[in-house]
Amino acid sequence: MNFAFTEDQLLFRDTVRDFLAAECAPAQVREAAAGDGRSPARFDKLVEMGLTGLTVPEAQGGLGLGLVDYVLIAEEAGRAALPELLVDQIGIAVPLLSRFADRPEVASVLEAVATGAAKVAIGHPMDPFVADAAGADWLILGKGDAVHLVPAASVALTAETSVDPLRRIAGVEWLAGNDTVLSDAPGLWDEILDLGAIAMAAQGLGLAQAMVDLAAEYARTRQQFGKPIGSFQAVKHHLATVQVAIEFARAPVYKAAFTQRPRDVSHARIAVIDAAAMAARTAIQVFGAMGYTYEVDLHFFMKRAWALAGVWGDRHYHLDRMARMVLSDDAAIGADATFADN
Amino acid sequence: MDLRYTDKQNAFRAEVRAWMQANVPTTALKSYDTAEGFEEHRQWERVLNSGRFGMVTWPEALGGRGADLIEWLIFEEEYYRAGAPGRVNQNGIFLLGPTLMEYGTPEQKARFLPRMAAGDDIWAQGWSEPGAGSDMAAIRTKAILDGDHYVINGQKTWSTRAVFADWCFGLFRTDPESSRHHGMSFILVPLDTPGITRRPIPQLDGEPGFAELFFDDVRVPVENRLGGEGQGWHIAMATAGFERGLMLRSPARFQETARRLVDLYRRNESHVAPGVRDQVLKAWMDAEAYCLNTYMTASRLIAGGKIGQEASLNKIFWSELDRAMHETALSILGARGELMASGIPEAGEIARWLKGFMFSLAGPIYAGANEIQRNIIAERLLQLPR
Numbered sequence A: 001m002n003f004a005f006t007e008d009q010l011l012f013r014d015t016v017r018d019f020l021a022a023e024c025a026p027a028q029v030r031e032a033a034a035g036d037g038r039s040p041a042r043f044d045k046l047v048e049m050g051l052t053g054l055t056v057p058e059a060q061g062g063l064g065l066g067l068v069d070y071v072l073i074a075e076e077a078g079r080a081a082l083p084e085l086l087v088d089q090i091g092i093a094v095p096l097l098s099r100f101a102d103r104p105e106v107a108s109v110l111e112a113v114a115t116g117a118a119k120v121a122i123g124h125p126m127d128p129f130v131a132d133a134a135g136a137d138w139l140i141l142g143k144g145d146a147v148h149l150v151p152a153a154s155v156a157l158t159a160e161t162s163v164d165p166l167r168r169i170a171g172v173e174w175l176a177g178n179d180t181v182l183s184d185a186p187g188l189w190d191e192i193l194d195l196g197a198i199a200m201a202a203q204g205l206g207l208a209q210a211m212v213d214l215a216a217e218y219a220r221t222r223q224q225f226g227k228p229i230g231s232f233q234a235v236k237h238h239l240a241t242v243q244v245a246i247e248f249a250r251a252p253v254y255k256a257a258f259t260q261r262p263r264d265v266s267h268a269r270i271a272v273i274d275a276a277a278m279a280a281r282t283a284i285q286v287f288g289a290m291g292y293t294y295e296v297d298l299h300f301f302m303k304r305a306w307a308l309a310g311v312w313g314d315r316h317y318h319l320d321r322m323a324r325m326v327l328s329d330d331a332a333i334g335a336d337a338t339f340a341d342n
Numbered sequence B: 001m002d003l004r005y006t007d008k009q010n011a012f013r014a015e016v017r018a019w020m021q022a023n024v025p026t027t028a029l030k031s032y033d034t035a036e037g038f039e040e041h042r043q044w045e046r047v048l049n050s051g052r053f054g055m056v057t058w059p060e061a062l063g064g065r066g067a068d069l070i071e072w073l074i075f076e077e078e079y080y081r082a083g084a085p086g087r088v089n090q091n092g093i094f095l096l097g098p099t100l101m102e103y104g105t106p107e108q109k110a111r112f113l114p115r116m117a118a119g120d121d122i123w124a125q126g127w128s129e130p131g132a133g134s135d136m137a138a139i140r141t142k143a144i145l146d147g148d149h150y151v152i153n154g155q156k157t158w159s160t161r162a163v164f165a166d167w168c169f170g171l172f173r174t175d176p177e178s179s180r181h182h183g184m185s186f187i188l189v190p191l192d193t194p195g196i197t198r199r200p201i202p203q204l205d206g207e208p209g210f211a212e213l214f215f216d217d218v219r220v221p222v223e224n225r226l227g228g229e230g231q232g233w234h235i236a237m238a239t240a241g242f243e244r245g246l247m248l249r250s251p252a253r254f255q256e257t258a259r260r261l262v263d264l265y266r267r268n269e270s271h272v273a274p275g276v277r278d279q280v281l282k283a284w285m286d287a288e289a290y291c292l293n294t295y296m297t298a299s300r301l302i303a304g305g306k307i308g309q310e311a312s313l314n315k316i317f318w319s320e321l322d323r324a325m326h327e328t329a330l331s332i333l334g335a336r337g338e339l340m341a342s343g344i345p346e347a348g349e350i351a352r353w354l355k356g357f358m359f360s361l362a363g364p365i366y367a368g369a370n371e372i373q374r375n376i377i378a379e380r381l382l383q384l385p386r
């Protein structure tokens, strides 16, 4: 039993954090929002750092790392409100495709993902739209139980406008064919949903912390009544309360990445949805009218958090699922049950 | 990261479980806030010690098992799972113990720790004074050096279980000219020393859980000082760190409450209001989150880390969780929720929720009020100006 990341994992996290601080600073996010939302140059650098291949098996040219390695990276992507499609790809699509890496056509997609030559988008059948469908070469889509890997040429997209100016979502029309079926194993979409929920939770954690940090920074400098507003206890307590919520959402996310069990995943998802929503509403309050503008960076983070809260199972979905797993008569929930089945 | 227990850890759990099954009293002890209940609980501490379960993390020579913090968590899980009695010596074993381990001389460790583990010395804390609650640096009780003794004069209050305890540890002003955080020392005082008067204060439930302590020329040998003279504040902060950060409230306690809450919900599901389900789920998740967070802290400490300001996050979380769980339980019980005693079958369970609810209201006050913890988080973690 050791609930800690390795030195290497933390070091890699720090490298990615520094990289994103330089290449995906709020000013650059703003720039992307003013343009078409994506920076091919930044994406190339993500590829160079090995991030697109992070979870791709070594045989397909990736680093072959697991979800525990990746979860910290996803958190950083959230912290920076990274516009490019990275997390959905390395945290949902690739772990799924890797299960079928023994098939040559899937292996070649994985290889192309690792080198940055191809992008894969994925949408759960429960969600109406697919993120970054337009930029993808391949889409992973569902019909009933079946999971399909569909080439971009075979889909028709209807772009939609998200509240998040950096999100690129689209409705997808396509025809399922035998040649596109990846698997029709029952329950596979449930497992994919868990991967999606972990991806959203990890990003939400980073987003929430980013919002608190922005608000704290503002509170240190903005003066009213002759002193920084951060010296007022109401402001302090607002932010401290959010920090508590973030801190106690953190371990559940890491555990979910380790176990990938539905109960752990739903816990992480709900805790982060709540913490991020609280971070957003608190941060805007601390910023005052500034927070209600497009001029201050806060809104990029708030809007991402709002958008991510609804996909890959929203709060109600996960609560209902949790209720079935925790409140049923045979649920194992005692003090000794937390790590019992790992 | 590896969230699986080792074979050794599983074996340890099995050993604790079997021992608890054989030794935990089958009928509940009387409240340790009564004279009789206090001695019953002391007796239980002796039984625990006979199984070398008094404080498993201590070295064997001092009455422990040299267990690490993960094993301590396992021990606690089995302890609460077995419904074992409350620890009457929690101030000693969970707070003073670790502090002695860090700051005590070898003589002090040998003198105090084995007796503490054995339940021979039950400890009370003496920080608060009438004029020094949240503002602990306002402490005025003096301990003035006279030869090889300190002479203590002043008053402490809200000292939990000090009505019946054998010793108290606390902060005293050893430099009469000093103010605020300076000039205080951490001193251990036998409560039967001449010159000490104890006045019981009944708590919310009517039992004398607090004592007010009056010191009138109380002479305590210098070797009862823990750490250097004037170092008291620094050491007290370490004790507070153990208290808030890890030891005082082990996760198993709240997970057990959450389990009881889920159980109560299941039995009443057909007639509770719809929103209650989500409150129950939230309680269960939060208790779980507290556990996970503690395992992360334990792993970090085992790797050589230290408890820092994040202890304040902890303290807020568990105290507000405990209150929320009890409020939810009472809302499930509805009109039966006022029953302190009754002939109906669930009477014992209801009274337990009610007493737990009352005590949960103290959680956000003791161990540093939550407002103060929020100040600490804002100023030290988020670096907001004072």
Ligand SMILES: Cc1cc2nc3c(=O)[nH]c(=O)nc-3n(C[C@H](O)[C@H](O)[C@H](O)COP(=O)(O)OP(=O)(O)OC[C@H]3O[C@@H](n4cnc5c(N)ncnc54)[C@H](O)[C@@H]3O)c2cc1C
Pocket: B124, B125, B126, B127, B128, B129, B132, B133, B134, B135, B157, B158, B159, B160, B161, B362, B365, B366, B367, B368, B369, B370, B371, B372, B375
């Ligand atoms: C069950 C229980 C057991 C206890 N056991 C012990 C014990 O064994 N030994 C011991 O020494 N003490 C003990 N205490 C006392 C405890 O340490 C104090 O109650 C606590 O430190 C708060 O002090 P106070 O009660 O004087 O409240 P006060 O300090 O008067 O505070 C009252 C209210 O004002 C708020 N407040 C005060 N200052 C500030 C500020 N700067 N900013 C914002 N809000 C502020 C507080 O948060 C609180 O809500 C116990 C208390 C309880 C309830």
